[in-house]
Every structure is written in structure tokens, then in C-alpha cells.
Amino acid sequence: MHAFYLPLNRRRLLHSLLLATGGVITGAVHAEALTLTPRQTEGPYYPDHLPLDQDNDLTQILGGGAPAGGLVTEFGGRLLDVDGKPVADTVVELWQADPNGCYIHSRGAPKGRERDPQFQGYGKIVTNAKGEYRFRTVQPGLYTGRTRHFHIAVNREGKRLLTTQLYFAGEPQNDRDGVLSRIRDEAQRLSVIREFKPSSTGERVGTWDIVVGFTPEDPEPRRQGGPAKRPQ
Numbered sequence: 065m066h067a068f069y070l071p072l073n074r075r076r077l078l079h080s081l082l083l084a085t086g087g088v089i090t091g092a093v094h095a096e097a098l099t100l101t102p103r104q105t106e107g108p109y110y111p112d113h114l115p116l117d118q119d120n121d122l123t124q125i126l127g128g129g130a131p132a133g134g135l136v137t138e139f140g141g142r143l144l145d146v147d148g149k150p151v152a153d154t155v156v157e158l159w160q161a162d163p164n165g166c167y168i169h170s171r172g173a174p175k176g177r178e179r180d181p182q183f184q185g186y187g188k189i190v191t192n193a194k195g196e197y198r199f200r201t202v203q204p205g206l207y208t209g210r211t212r213h214f215h216i217a218v219n220r221e222g223k224r225l226l227t228t229q230l231y232f233a234g235e236p237q238n239d240r241d242g243v244l245s246r247i248r249d250e251a252q253r254l255s256v257i258r259e260f261k262p263s264s265t266g267e268r269v270g271t272w273d274i275v276v277g278f279t280p281e282d283p284e285p286r287r288q289g290g291p292a293k294r295p296q
């Protein structure tokens with residue numbers, strides 16, 4: 065694991081101000097609540113068979129030789145509660161399409177497309193004491209009916225706290241995406257659209273903090289993979 069960029073957030077800034085002013089802005093600090101990351105559908109392609117290698121580097125399968133094809137993309141950030149406190153020891157899962165738009169789900173390859181066998185397709189990481197997580201992966205490909213997206217789930221003590229999706233700023237199909245536009249609250253919708261900027265080595269890098277409550281989700285009936293009428 066190498067270090068990745070974490071911005072100084074507003075809460076920390078306020079905390080510094082609080083120390084500087086001897087506590088006169090205490091009220092402002094406590095009034096600040098972060099925007100909850102919105103719940104979004106799991107969709108039909110959560111892996112029906114999890115891969116043996118489930119680490120947070122999806123570009124390389126253990127013993128797999130060649131790296132996955134596609135544009136290497138890294139993202140990470142912190143898992144926080146609404147008060148901005150880090151949520152440690154919690155599993156963050158990622159699953160996504162490869163550059164051909166194929167999932168590792170047994171029915172996750174659109175007709176006429178072939179899955180990249182070097183791509184792990186799914187990975188997970190346990191947040192550290194600072195609530196930090198990160199993934200190294202490739203840019204997800206497009207498939208019919210959806211804009212470009214990652215699928216993310218957060219699990220604590222075996223319970224699913226959050227199922228959501230993450231999007232790329234500037235994607236032309238974002239405005240027409242049914243799942244994204246179903247998030248009515250603008251602040252919540254914008255919180256799942258992030259900029260992925262090119263690094264000096266040509267990879268794309270994004271930062272995304274995930275904000276969770278602690279009420280477990282009602283389990284969504286798991287959909288059947290395959291040619292869905294409404295792709296998720």
C-alpha cells in the first residue's frame with residue numbers, strides 16, 4: 065500500500081479554527097453533518113461466484129501473469145459517519161465491468177463481447193484505523209443502458225450497511241442514466257460523481273469519501289444476471 069492523497073476536509077479546518085479561537089465556534093462544528101452517501105441498487109451482476117483473489121488490486125490476479133487490460137484507475141478515501149468520524153474495521157467491496165463491459169458474473173458478458181480473463185472483477189478491503197480504503201483497478205467499460213460506473217458495498221459485522229454506485233464526472237451519459245437520476249437529492253447525487261484525474265504516470269486517480277449511517281439495509285432481492293430489460 066502506498067500513500068494516497070487525502071484532502072484537508074472542512075471539519076478538520078473547523079477543528080483547527082476551534083483551537084485557534086478558544087472554542088467560540090463550537091456550535092458551528094457540531095451543526096455540521098456530512099451528506100450521507102445515497103443508497104443505490106445492487107443491480108444484477110454482484111458476482112454469483114466470488115474469485116479466489118479478492119484483494120483491492122483488481123488489475124492483477126494472484127498467479128495470473130499479465131495485468132488486466134484497460135486504463136488503470138485508482139480511487140480511495142475515507143469511510144466516515146455523518147459526524148465525520150472515521151469508520152474503521154469495515155469491509156468495502158468493489159465490483160465492476162471490465163473495459164469490454166463484462167462482469168465476472170456467470171451471465172455478465174453482453175452478447176458478442178468477451179471478458180478479460182486477467183481482470184479480477186471484484187475486490188475488497190478492510191478500512192484502517194483512519195477509516196481509509198483504496199482500490200487499484202481499471203476504468204469500467206460501458207454496456208447498453210448505463211453510464212460508466214463502479215458498484216460499491218459496505219459491510220460491518222456481516223451486515224450490509226450500504227450498497228451504492230460511483231460515477232465519473234464529465235461522462236456524456238451521466239445525464240441520461242436511470243440509476244443516477246433516481247437520486248433526487250442534488251447534494252447526494254453530486255457526492256457519487258467524482259473527478260478522476262490523470263497522474264504523472266498516466267493512470268486515473270480519484271478521491272471519494274463514503275458517508276454511512278449504521279442502520280443495516282433491507283436486503284434487496286438478488287436479481288438474476290443476464291440480458292436484463294433494465295440494465296443496472
Ligand SMILES: [Fe+2]
Nearest residue numbers: 107109215296
Ligand atoms: Fe453495473
